[in-house]
Amino acid sequence: MIEESRMAPVSNVSLERRAWNIRRKALLMGEVQGQGYIGQALGIADVLAASYFHAMDYRPADPEWEGRDRFLLSIGHYAIALYAVLMEAGILPEEELETYGMDDSRMPMSGMASYTPGMEITGGSLGHGLGIAVGMAMGLKRKNNNAFVYNLMSDGELGEGSTWEAAMSASHHKLGNLICLVDFNDQQADGKSTEMLSAEPVVPKFEAFGWHAQRVNGNDLAAVVAAFDAARAVTDDRPRVIVFDTTMCKGVPFLEQRDITHFVRVEADEWSKALNVLEEGKPA
Amino acid sequence: MTHDSHARRYEQRKVTPKENRVATSAMIASLAAEGYDTEPAPFGHALVELAKTREDIVGLSADLAKYTDLHIFANAYPDRFYQMGMAEQVLVSAAAGLAREGFTPFATTYAVFASRRAYDFIAMAIAEENLPVKIVCALPGLTTGYGPSHQATEDLAIFRGLPNMTIVDPCDAVDIRQMVPVLADHKGPVYSRLLRGKVPSVLTRYKPDYQFQLGRAQLIREGKDVLMVTSGFMTMRALDAAERLSKDGVDVAVLHNPTIKPLDRATILAEAGRGGRLVVTAENHTIVGGLGEAVATTLLTNGVTPTFRMIGLPDEFLEAGALPTLHDMYGISVDGIVRQIKGWI
Ligand SMILES: Cc1ncc(C[n+]2csc(CCOP(=O)(O)OP(=O)(O)O)c2C)c(N)n1
Ligand SMILES: [Mg+2]
Numbered sequence: 001m002i003e004e005s006r007m008a009p010v011s012n013v014s015l016e017r018r019a020w021n022i023r024r025k026a027l028l029m030g031e032v033q034g035q036g037y038i039g040q041a042l043g044i045a046d047v048l049a050a051s052y053f054h055a056m057d058y059r060p061a062d063p064e065w066e067g068r069d070r071f072l073l074s075i076g077h078y079a080i081a082l083y084a085v086l087m088e089a090g091i092l093p094e095e096e097l098e099t100y101g102m103d104d105s106r107m108p109m110s111g112m113a114s115y116t117p118g119m120e121i122t123g124g125s126l127g128h129g130l131g132i133a134v135g136m137a138m139g140l141k142r143k144n145n146n147a148f149v150y151n152l153m154s155d156g157e158l159g160e161g162s163t164w165e166a167a168m169s170a171s172h173h174k175l176g177n178l179i180c181l182v183d184f185n186d187q188q189a190d191g192k193s194t195e196m197l198s199a200e201p202v203v204p205k206f207e208a209f210g211w212h213a214q215r216v217n218g219n220d221l222a223a224v225v226a227a228f229d230a231a232r233a234v235t236d237d238r239p240r241v242i243v244f245d246t247t248m249c250k251g252v253p254f255l256e257q258r259d260i261t262h263f264v265r266v267e268a269d270e271w272s273k274a275l276n277v278l279e280e281g282k283p284a
Numbered sequence: 285m286t287h288d289s290h291a292r293r294y295e296q297r298k299v300t301p302k303e304n305r306v307a308t309s310a311m312i313a314s315l316a317a318e319g320y321d322t323e324p325a326p327f328g329h330a331l332v333e334l335a336k337t338r339e340d341i342v343g344l345s346a347d348l349a350k351y352t353d354l355h356i357f358a359n360a361y362p363d364r365f366y367q368m369g370m371a372e373q374v375l376v377s378a379a380a381g382l383a384r385e386g387f388t389p390f391a392t393t394y395a396v397f398a399s400r401r402a403y404d405f406i407a408m409a410i411a412e413e414n415l416p417v418k419i420v421c422a423l424p425g426l427t428t429g430y431g432p433s434h435q436a437t438e439d440l441a442i443f444r445g446l447p448n449m450t451i452v453d454p455c456d457a458v459d460i461r462q463m464v465p466v467l468a469d470h471k472g473p474v475y476s477r478l479l480r481g482k483v484p485s486v487l488t489r490y491k492p493d494y495q496f497q498l499g500r501a502q503l504i505r506e507g508k509d510v511l512m513v514t515s516g517f518m519t520m521r522a523l524d525a526a527e528r529l530s531k532d533g534v535d536v537a538v539l540h541n542p543t544i545k546p547l548d549r550a551t552i553l554a555e556a557g558r559g560g561r562l563v564v565t566a567e568n569h570t571i572v573g574g575l576g577e578a579v580a581t582t583l584l585t586n587g588v589t590p591t592f593r594m595i596g597l598p599d600e601f602l603e604a605g606a607l608p609t610l611h612d613m614y615g616i617s618v619d620g621i622v623r624q625i626k627g628w629i
Contacts, residue, residue, distance in 0.1 A: 076433055099299055106297050108604035110430050114293040115604070124433030125396065126370060156347065159369040188370060189347045190355075196347060197369020 015221055016283040018088060019049035023251045024278055025084035029100035029107075031271035036101070036109070039248035039255070039264035041081035043185050044152075046221050047244050048085040051150060051181070055228040060090035063117040067147060070136055072121050074129020074153040075183070079111035082119065091118040127160030129153050130180060134166050137175040137239075148232070152181045156188040158199035164209070167239075171210025176237035179228075180211075183218065185246045189262045206241045218244025252277050314481030315427055317520050320489070322482035323457035327420060328356025330464035331390060335361055338468060342382055344368055344391045346375040352392035352422045353480045372402040379417045380409035388416050388468055395421035395436030395477060403442060410473045411448045417474075418467050424453065424477035424516060425568030426597060426614065431604035437597050440544050441573025443475045450498070451544040452476040453516040453567075453575070457483040459542055462496035470498060477516060486520045487540065501548040503555065507537035510625060511561045511590075513552060515541050515575050518566040518595070518616065525621035534629060537561070544575055549582050556588050562629060563590045568616060571596040593628050595621060 026041035052058075056069040073082050083100065086092040092107075099105035106115050110124040121132055133151035140147055157163050170178050184202065186193050194200060206213040212234045216223040224244065231240040249255035249264060252274045258264065266274065314322070335341045335357065347370040349355045358365035368375045372393050379389040398406065398421045410417045421436070428434045443449050450472060454460045460483060467474045487494040490504045504519065505526055514522045519540040526536035539555050541548060556563050556579075563583070565576035576594035583589065597614050611617040615624055 076431075096299060103605040103609050104297070104299055106294055106299060108431055110433055110604065112431055112433075112604070115297060117294050119294075122431075122433065124431065125400070127401075156370045159347070159371040161371065161373050189351060190345070190349050190367060193369075196367045197371060 013053075014283060015049050015053055015225065018053045019045045019221060020251070020278070020281070020283055021088050022048055022081070022084040024275065025087055025097060026080050027271060027275050027278065028097055029080050029083065030266060031275070032098055033101040034268055034271075035266070036080045037077050037263065038080065038266060039187075039260060040078050040183070040185065041084065042250050042252060042255070043246040043248045044078060044081050044183050044218070045084075045251070046224055047152075047181060047183070047218050047246070048081060050221065050224045050228055052085050052089045054225050055232065056150065057147070058089070058091070063091050066145065069147050070120055070149045072123075072129045072133050072136075072149065072151045073111045073119065074121070074123045074151055074157060075126065076110035076112070076122070076124025078152070079107070079109065079119075082111060083107045083116070086116070086118040089118075092116065126154070126157050127162040129157075130163050130166035130170075133178055133180070134169050134173070134175060137170070137178040138173060140177055141175070146177070148177050148179055150179050150181060152183065155182060155184045155186065155193040155199060158182070158202065159197045167206065167209045167211065170239040174237040175239045176234065178239040179231050180239065180241040182241060182243045183246055184243050185248050187248055187260065187262055202243050210238060212238045212240045213243070214241070215243040215245065218246035219250045251281065314483065315479055315517060317484035317486065317517070320484040320486050320520070322484050323461070324482055325353035325356050325480065326457040326460040326483050327464065327478055327480065328353035330461045331357045332360045334465050334468055335364065338388065340386060340388045341468060342366065342387045342389050344375055344379055344389055346370055346372045346393045346397065348393050348422070351394070351480065352420065352478060354390070354392045357390075372397045373405050376402045376405045376417070376419065377409050379419075380405075380413065380415055383410070383415035383417050388418070390418045390420055392420050392422070392478070394423045394434060395425075395439045396423065396434055398475070399436060399439035399442045406473075407446055411446050414448045414472045416471060419473070419475045420478050421476070422478045422480045426602060426610060426616065427479075427568070427607070429605045429607045429610055432601040435602050437570045437602060438573065439475075439477070440567070440569050440575070444545055444573060444578065448472050449545065450474045452498070452542055453544050454479070454496070454542050455516060455519040455540060456486040458485055458487045458494060459496050463498070463542075466496060466498050479517065484520060486523065490523060496542065499543045499546055499548055501539050501541035501543075501551040503537065504540045505536070505538040507535040509534050509561060509629065510536040510564060511539060511555055512536055512564050512566055513539045513541055513555075513575070513579050514566045515544060516568045518568050521616065521618050521621055522566050524618045525625070528618065528622050529625060532626070534625065536625070541575065544578065547578050547582060549586070552579055552582055553586055553588055556583055556590055561590060562593065564593045564595060564625060564628070566595040566616070566621060569596055570599055572599050593624070595624055
């Protein structure tokens with residue numbers, strides 16, 4: 001069992017259980033709408049659990065607390081996953097889960113800052129997060145604020161030129177307070193990332209751009225936690241990136257084995273089936 | 285020190301009570317039009333047809349082939365299709381390069397990403413050189429409830445300002461199918477909006493001999509009280525609104541104007557000048573810089589001054605939500621058109 005070890009521990013719930021709770025909440029939201037980017041949410045749940053219950057410092061009741069670590073969701077379509085962790089962290093009230101994606105909900109399908117407490121930026125037009133993270137990291141340094149900026153992006157976003165402008169900028173400006181998280185699920189809208197516009201080899205690319213770079217299995221919680229620790233422990237002022245190889249639909253085997261696409265279709269009766277399957281693997 | 289431009293705006297949001305909630309249709313693939321037949325992927329199929337006789341046609345997409353119906357072409361001609369990945373700037377720059385080497389590229393993405401992300405590359409690499417690149421874009425205006433990141437509410441305004449650019453806003457499957465060879469024959473660059481998936485067939489129901497003509501507006505319905513000048517799917521909505529208004533004794537003509545630039549000034553002036561009708565433009569676009577302002581300028585600079593009103597999206601970033609809710613909220617649904625016209629006459 002990997003214990004929670006934030007600066008201010010708030011519970012004795014295991015990280016495995018946090019990740020499981022995130023998956024469960026995402027499935028419940030998907031069930032509300034009968035659709036949603038559930039493949040991505042299940043795939044990234046472990047990374048989000050480690051972010052919010054191991055690495056980051058924040059105050060649930062005050063999502064704009066000046067000392068918080070900033071978490072930017074560049075990939076707006078992963079909002080369902082972030083809502084799940086924001087609820088798990090107590091930043092977003094759990095009662096709102098059943099409004100997911102509805103008119104007048106604070107949880108629209110794509111993440112937007114003006115809708116949701118804890119959603120730092122409006123993502124969705126892909127390739128924006130890393131550039132904004134560069135500016136926020138500069139701003140925090142100017143203010144002598146020790147918070148980190150985390151930017152969660154996708155392998156698809158590695159295709160955008162803006163990503164590499166920001167990457168070059170981050171090392172040039174010595175932004176050691178910037179940690180970029182890349183979900184490498186080898187999936188994009190039209191097919192497999194590596195077959196469309198391959199960003200490989202990713203780690204040497206970031207290293208050549210002046211970054212401290214790691215690559216781990218994003219569904220191996222111990223490896224994910226170790227990577228966060230290593231990224232935060234770097235003593236020089238290089239920006240840090242962790243590339244996470246993840247499996248879409250992780251945790252629900254019958255969905256994992258499906259012909260995976262960008263927008264995984266789940267039939268009306270399969271949501272409860274998925275929740276039941278998940279229940280069987282419930283950690284302590 | 286924090287910014288307060290939208291800080292805590294989320295606190296002002298009211299959550300709808302349970303009984304009134306509507307499931308969103310943010311992810312819809314096809315625009316619904318009640319009571320009309322649909323055609324599957326008219327753009328993709330028309331391009332495949334054209335490519336049979338035109339060796340110079342190539343297709344490119346930036347990770348949105350499936351979402352712009354270009355996958356039909358990609359499947360039929362895999363070696364004439366380039367998957368550029370999610371990289372809209374090189375998508376259009378490479379299209380410019382292919383055009384320089386004598387090919388006629390059709391490049392597809394969503395309207396927001398062509399008009400916002402790729403604009404400079406379109407302006408300099410394509411438009412300034414007057415190259416025959418055809419940029420065809422899904423999700424025009426308000427056709428997704430996904431929020432501002434995917435709502436191309438100002439694409440026409442952006443491209444109207446660009447010299448050499450021809451701009452098309454087709455209404456339906458008929459327009460889309462027929463425009464493909466016409467756009468390919470046109471010598472310069474084109475930006476066209478696109479409806480994808482199951483696309484309604486509308487125009488031939490009202491005008492069986494309808495034929496898309498680049499640069500021409502066509503009267504689809506006669507009427508003596510109101511003249512509507514419309515483009516894109518607002519022509520469908522206007523035709524439905526006209527039916528409804530006729531039951532209340534209001535006779536509405538619909539002039540469908542799929543070419544936003546160059547504008548068919550002669551036809552618009554002739555129709556608007558024809559006796560005492562209220563002139564109303566209707567567009568799936570912000571009221572800033574689109575069809576409405578283009579028509580207004582044409583009328584005013586030619587001394588034709590009927591009573592004039594505009595239907596279009598407000599100058600705002602729009603909400604997320606179910607598309608029918610949003611179309612009603614912003615006045616571009618059939619109900620919205622009927623309501624506004626009744627208020628004006
Ligand atoms: C700039 C931009 N171009 C295109 C899109 C349309 N789009 C939405 S998700 C997506 C796939 C991007 O790849 P990735 O984020 O890796 O997809 P996933 O892993 O979620 O399948 C695309 C092309 C977009 N949102 N933004
Ligand atoms: Mg991906």
